[in-house]
Amino acid sequence: MRVKKMLAAGMAVTMAASVALSGCSSSAKTGADATSAGAITESGSSTGESKAENEIKKPDKITIMVNSTVTTKANNRDAFEKRWEELTGIDLEIIQPDHDAYFDVLGQSFASGPENWPDVIILNGSYYTGYAEEGALWDMTEAWENSELKASGRVTGEDVIEATKIDGKLYGFPDARRGGCLTYVKKKWLDNCGLEAPTTYEEYLNMLKAFTEGDPDGNGINGDTYGVSASGLMGAKGGDPSSNYLPEFYQDAQPNFVRGEDGIWYDGFTKENFKGALERLRDAYSKGYIDKESLTNGTKDCRNKFYEDKFGVFTYWAGTWASNLKNNLEANGKDGELIPLKPIKEVGTYEEGTAPVWAITSACENPEGVFKYFIESMLDGGDMQMLWSYGVEDVHWSTKAETVLDKTYAAGEFHTRESLEQPGTQYTKQHLDPTLAIATWENDPGKDTVKEEAKVSQKIFNENCHQAIIIPSTEVMATYNGDLTTLKNSIVADVVVQGLSIDAAYERFEKEGGAEWSKLIVDSLNELGSSK
Amino acid sequence: MNTKKKGPAAKAAGSNKRPLLVSLRYYKGFYLMFLPVLAFAIVFNYLPMFGIRYAFYSYKGIKEPVFVGLAHFEKMMKMSGFWNAFGNTITLSVVKLLLNTFTAVALSLMLNEMKSATFKKITQTIVYLPHFMSWVVTASVFTLILSPTSAGLVNSILIKLGILKEGIYFLADKSWWRTMFYGINVWKDTGWGTIIFIATLSGINPELYEAAAMDGAGRWNKLRFITMPALNNTIITVLILNLAKVMNLFESVFVMQNDAVIQVSDVLHTYIYTQTFNSGALPDYGYTTAVGLTASLVGCVFVMVCNKASHKVRGRGIV
Known part of the structure; x- marks a missing residue:
């Protein structure tokens, strides 16, 4: 009985303390809020x-x-x-x-x-x-x-x-x-199939067909390879546009919110061109051109399959990754020559994510x-x-005559040193990637150390990309966009993997509240634009 | 029989004065040893509970929280995603709990019947091992085994046997995902779950079996009238203890989930994750706290109901 009383008393004290502390904390922070708001306003006004x-x-x-x-x-x-x-x-x-x-x-x-x-x-x-x-x-x-x-x-x-x-x-x-992703194609596979690098969607699809049904790897077996693989059907989790791994299928369609040239926001998912993208994806998936495991693939799974010659077309990061892909293919005893594709006609330009x-x-x-x-x-x-x-001289880089890992450098030759954090590798950068810096640097001592294929792929990407727009944050978006994104992803998977019809998919979008949330978010974005 | 009371309770009972203080003084050694545990519990178990208040605030981690009352709970009630996750949490957890418990009981009974001690120990070690694999590794292994391509062990066997013409994408098919989830859970946790049941079985007095054998009881009747009644208490205790955790389903689902099966796999904690990291805006931690609090309350209610049921059925509970 006494124990029960003590427990009851303890609970009462805990609850009272909780309420009291919550209240105290709340009022104290309200005061602080006013202070902080003042500070922000003052600071903000100074910008003008x-x-x-x-x-x-x-x-x-x-x-x-x-x-x-x-x-x-x-x-x-x-x-x-x-x-x-x-x-x-x-x-x-x-x-x-x-x-x-x-x-x-x-x-x-x-x-x-x-x-x-x-x-x-x-x-x-x-x-x-x-x-x-x-x-x-x-x-x-x-x-x-x-x-x-x-x-x-x-x-x-x-x-x-x-x-x-x-x-x-x-x-x-x-x-x-x-930076962003562009599409790489294995040159040997193209040669084996007697094809040129595609410039239109039709040519791209023909290439995937040949890679899936023919013998592009030359092992004497038809149909043991496929065209393209991806980690997810809408890019990496979260839908970062710079990691859309299937741009040739999406073309001008966007699953997210887009601001039109007239400055009005709309939801790309609700537009007709997105339905076209879904049809293209469903068609290619059902024919086996797209890796059947795309939904459960991680990016590492895709890379490993690429190195093992399971597929021939891979949309991945431009720049240093061009060298990594080549090196890993060669390390696996495969031909490492890759063609970085310019965007096909229907894609127009690749999208570069917000830095x-x-x-x-x-x-x-x-x-x-x-x-x-x-x-x-x-x-x-x-x-x-x-x-x-590159960091600090003689810590992260040096021009002294020395051997770093298996490479020997002469006196005066710029080179990066072995990573302290990851022994066995050399530093490539400390923070700023010289190949991606937004200002020219004539005296970059490391510019000759960048591999040719990395330079080429980065150049092609830079010359053929547009910047992704920033989507402002609104209260309504914070409220509904999590559910909306989940619903959109689920619908895309239903259409592409399960073969759901486009009409049924958009009916589901309507029925489960997606259309309403989408409209609320679009309205909030347009309202935000008009109020500023 | 010595009935003389020596402790402070006895003294207190006699004098009825300040029993707590007397008790504290008398058992000071024990209380002193208990202090670190108490401090740990307060700091790591009770103080974080004050964060519950954010369920009633709008809070994005930058400005001060703004009190919104029950607004988050109202929103939660209106969101189809929440109800879908809520339903999935209950279904997946309860089915998983029942399956795991009953397969563990069955396996324990089988292990208990083994005559060779060496074989029994080897079997036990083998069935315990999957428990020590992380969910990430488990998911990777089963993604490979269940792959829809020729690399998938299950599909390639089924195709070679002529049962299937084309591989099934087990982990991305709504009609298969839950079956796979339960199966993988049983594989991973059944062995570990047998420990407590085997311990109970080894505590049953062998004389009971000998007496039953003399009365002509066979294996089935021994199981029915001696083993199972002895196990009942343990089964109920394990069920109630595990019920407290049913709303905490996250890791096992998260690593096996994908867009195609979200309708049948999204649980409350993966829903919270999506709301936090997938909204394209700064998350309102108030809303996700409200969802988490609801999950905790439902878990609490489950335990109390089960405990009550245990009281009614067995005449005593465990809480």
Whole structure:
């Protein structure tokens, strides 16, 4: 009996404490909210005041929170930090949570109040639009427009910067392109089938047919290969457009929200051209041209099948991956020559995803100074770009005569050193990929180390891509888009894998609320556009 | 018989004054040893519970949470995705629980009948092993075994036997996915589940079997009148303890799920995952907390109902 009483009392105390603490916490944070809102407004208002270059004050200290795309502790981040401080005379504090926990830790820092916000953070995708929408980021449009970097004429990726703007305002700076996927075809397979690289959908389909029904690998057996494989039917989980692995089937159709040339938003899934894409996918899947396991494939599964010569057409990342694919094919005893395809006529251009950005928080006391001395300097074409690209001399790279792994370098020959974090491999970059940087760098010492096939595929991609548009974040989207995306993915799988009719698919879309959610989100996007 | 009471309870019973303090003083050694456990439970089990309040707030991790009352629960009730996930959670969990328990009981009985101790130990080791494989590895292995292509062991056997003309995409077919899910779960967890039943079986007094044999009872009657009654309590205890976890289904489903089977496989925790990472906007942690809280409450209700049922059937519960 006594125990029961004690338990009851304990429960009562716990519940009371819970309510009390919730209440206390709530009221305390409301107060803090007002403060933080004030801070954001003040900071935000300062953006309109364009400061002349000579008025920009050099910060004494800059605090940044980064993921492991920046030199990690295991890779001697201390040396990186020391070198950066030497070059600028500014104290740099780097907060670097585990890569997978980055956005959790960032969220916790923001939730703890503006006084704990770092000056600079790295953001991508919906986090970028979401943080901007919440007023947590400083508007750097003016700073960019008036920057020395822009005036230098060295910037080649102004389209990337434009694509990063949200309603015409720049809240984050992309120092490099995101890159994207293009389609590779095995040259030997084309030769064995007596085909040329396809330029239209009809030719593309003929190629897949030949690869599926013929003997493209020359092993004497017809039909033991197939045309193309993919990890998922709508690109990687989350539907990142830059990882749409079946662009030839989608062509101009988009499963997501799109802003038309008239500035009006619509849902690509509800348009007629998307139904056409579904029909193409269903047809090719039923004929066996597309890997039957596409729904359960991971990207690694696809790569392994490609190396094992199970299929001949692979849409994958341009650039360094061209070399990786070639090397792995050859390591497997297969012919490694790949043809990076220009987009077929119906595709027009490949889509390049939105690049990750460096953003300055609205709690930063001297955002102009941080933009100039931290962000802008990354692409200075000199020592700082060298540091962000290759790291510290004699730590991450060197020109001394030495042997790194199995390669011997002469004195004066630029080379990267063996990775401290991943022994057995050489560094390729520290943060900034020189082949993707958005500004030219004449004196890049590593430009000759990039393999020819990587250069070619990147060039083809860069010349034949368009930037994905940023979809703003709205309350309605946060409410419904999770369910809507799940429903869309499920419907696409039903049509392609289970052979459901297009009419039945869209009936399901209507019946399960997809059409309504889609309209609500489209309305919220258009409303957002008209209110700004 | 010595009936003299020595403890503080006895003294307290006599004097009826401040029994807690007396008890604390008398057993101070034990309480001192218990302190780290208590601190651990408070820090890691009870303090995080204050996060439940976010179910009543709109919170995106940047600005301060805004109180919204029951708005998240209202939204939840209207979302077909939630109800689909809720139904799937109950179905998958309960069927899995029943299948796992009964296959574990059956396997335990079979193991108990084995005469060769060496063979029994080898068998036990073999059936325990799958439990130690991570779900990611398990899913990879079964994705390969169940592949619709010629690489898939199951399909290639069925095709060679002439049972099928074309391979079945077991893991991407709505009519097959649940069967595969239950099968893989049974394969992975049945062996481990036998431990507690074998322990109970080994505790049954052999004299009972000898007496039954003298009364002319065969194997079936021994099983029916001695073994099963002895196992009943353990089975109910295991069922009730596992019922508390039925709403926590996540990893096993997540690694085997794909777009084609989402209607039959989406459970509450995968639904929360989708809402958090797949919305294309900053997630409202308030909504996902509300869904999580609902799952916890339903799990709690399950346990209480089962405990009550146990009281009625057996005259006692376990909670």
